[in-house]
Amino acid sequence: MAEALRSSDGERQPNPFIRFLWRRLAVGVVLAVVVSVVIFAATDLLPGDAAQAILGKTATPEAVEALRVQLGLDRPAVQRYGEWLGGIAQGDLGDSLSTRGPVTEAISGRVVNSLILAGLAALIMIPLSLAIGAYAGTRPGRPGDLVASGTSLVFIAVPEFVTAAFLILILAIGADLLPPVSIVAPGTSPLATPAILVLPVLTLLLASLAHNVRMVRAGVIETMHSPYVQMARLNGLSEREVVFRHGLRNALPPAVQVIALNLQWLIGGIVIVEFVFQYPGVGQLLTQAVALRDIPLVQALAILIAVLYIVINIVTDLLVVLLVPRLRTAGAS
């Protein structure tokens, strides 16, 4: 795939944006391969041996050796890496050591659950942070801004597991409005019982929203002081148009980058939040997999999360280029 991308990169591409897209994709693929090497090396080569880890320190050398052969660990690492990578390319992530079934089966339901959680949080976070940021940024120092900025500072300062604990204490235990844990019965979708999603989403939202609000606010304050905003006002444009078309619009490129950082944080944050609420997503699965020494599962989840990071980065870069005419027309190199 990387080959195909590179060759099309060399050919004539009339649109600089398309060329930029190909180049970023190619870099993304290379990056994913590098990450896969690191993951494989870290989990498979460095700390002893999977067979030993599974059987524990008391196992006889014979038993360990038998398991090694069974797991294919006696073959050279390069060969095993090649097989692993080839498997990934075909959608085969290997077999889980704990479930003894295909890894894909073990994680598919979990991935959907996590995507529901993170997706809901992102879906609310993005428009909300733009709205609150623009609101605060257009009235810096006034009461509305002080409340928004002050609140966001509090949530930046508090780690998400503390936020989660507080929310459980107040909304679940104190007021008894919502379930304190978000257990999903196997084989059902969390969307069937929306109430269990409220607290985890709210925790993720509060923790990630605050950063975005502050960045959007800072960007809007800056653009609202720019000569083009003054010019728009001197041209008699309505304040609405000034704020949205000139102020917020030109504050978007830096905001998009911070929002992307927070989306990536969501992926990490979800591990903790899922653990706190016992929500059956990839985060919880990952912690279990590590505890059970289920190395194929750990590798699969790690590469999945890494690819997600890379994809978010690429999408962000593209968005920024689309939002900044100077980059879009210059063919960004």
Next chain:
Amino acid sequence: MSERVAIEVRDLRIETRAGAAIVEGVDLAVERGSILGLVGESGSGKSTLALGLLGYCQAGLRIARGAVHVDGTDLLALTDAQVRSHRGRDIAYVPQDPQTALSPAQRIGEQIHRILRRHAPERDTPETVALVLQRVGLPADRDFVRRFPHQLSGGQQQRVAIAMAIACEPAVVVFDEPTTGLDVVTQARILDEIRRLSGESDVAMIYVSHDLAVVAEIADRVAVMYGGRFLEEGATADVLQRPLHPYTAGLIDAIPDHRRFAMPRGVPGVAVAVGERPAGCIFEARCALRVPNCAVEEPSLDVVLPGRAVRCFEWERTPPLARPERVEPALAGDAEPLLRIEALSAGYSAGGSTRLVLRDIDLTVARGRSVALVGESGSGKTTLARCIIGLHPPASGAIRLGGEDLAPRARQRSLDARRRIQLVFQNPYDSLNPRQPVGRQTAWPARRLRGLSSTDADGETLRLLDLLRLPARVAQRYPHELSGGERQRVAIARALAAAPDVLVCDEITSALDVSVQAAVLELLAELRSALGLSMLFISHDLGVVAAVADDVLVLDRGEICEAGPARDVLTAPSAEYTRQLVEAAPALEGSDGGGAS
């Protein structure tokens, strides 16, 4: 007459929240089809006034008093929403820097459409946009309309800003230094455009500028601002020929003019700061004609001659303009070459290939001579300065100082070679260390390059500050405590502390006000004759060149297109490019009294 008046301002006062006046007691009226020039140096309140004419204030300021009638409506008596419906429709504004004033994320056609949609929806058609663009001399095809601001040149951006201003056919257009960021040739074209628009569209225009020479080219009447007040007002030609206020006279004397080889003279003292405005005349502290009453009572702006108003008790004593002929420094008979540049080429490498910005430059600065290097921005002047002092290694060619080859990089040169060439940078706001008292900064070259002891270096600092007419206490000050002119003099003192043979001055007056610039130029002339200093003076301003240079080299896109004695090059240019520059450079028509009709 009065229905011809498009804008009339009465007793306008704009102040800070703390109550200090930025603009005070301004009255003005401009008729349709005529241009009023507002001239002032930095801090005079001219830009604040320009915005105030649209009923607009920047954050922290407020309009405290007065009336601004535009086409009969007092903008200051309206609500915010009402004023907004007048801005852009009846009175429009053209900003100083269109590069930052055009929204980067909107196509230019879209930006014009939005103004039309807001104020004249019935005319909001692609045809109107095309027409408006054509009126300012821009192409109106689909491709151009769809461009973003960054895809235009500086001159085109300014034309777009003017197109936006005239789109709704306003009664008044306010121009706030619209050509300051442009090169002289582009500036001349934009001024032509504005003059043409004024003639054909029956608009009243107000043109704000720090540059009296530019205003002289365009305005019918001119008002001179200082400390937030009008000091003088009258027909442009009259004011330039026979200024009535001592400040106006000083300002005119300070303007270097490439058509007259006169030495500009600075206005003594420092401009009055906001909040320190005195009880009496605002100009009293710097005035040579002051009488005791000036410190007590503020003169009013009175009409003293037909069509002439002045704010001065002693206006009758203001001397007529008499600028001293430039004193040619006595030249050493032999004029032995000191700095010699031979076949120098230099460039910047980008993506594997080198783009040459200087090609085959030959240049000689003889001992005690002053050589000016003239060129537009992008002509390679600054790169040449950087090559000479060893900040930018040339691609080929030689730099010789007193017969000795200099290494391409400063750190390969001996301490003594470094000492002998010193550079003064363009911007004194960036070139001094903000965290060190300036005395430490001027002492350092003396210690490092001349090996003076710290006591001797401090003594040297005091001597140099005195030479540059800075009080000794300045040595303990930090750069931010000094004015722009003081900072630039500190920067010169720092260069002189190395006791150089050659002083390379890169646009050293371009960040300064004219009255301050004149003082710095005077000082440089004195230093040359006192110290026998050789100078390479880099500038885009032909007036400045005429004031300081013996010889001139004209740089056009990296190549020298003309060289010779200053008088010959500036009065009878032979290269086409030099001719364009000389033609385009604004100048006071001065003694022959031509100018505005």
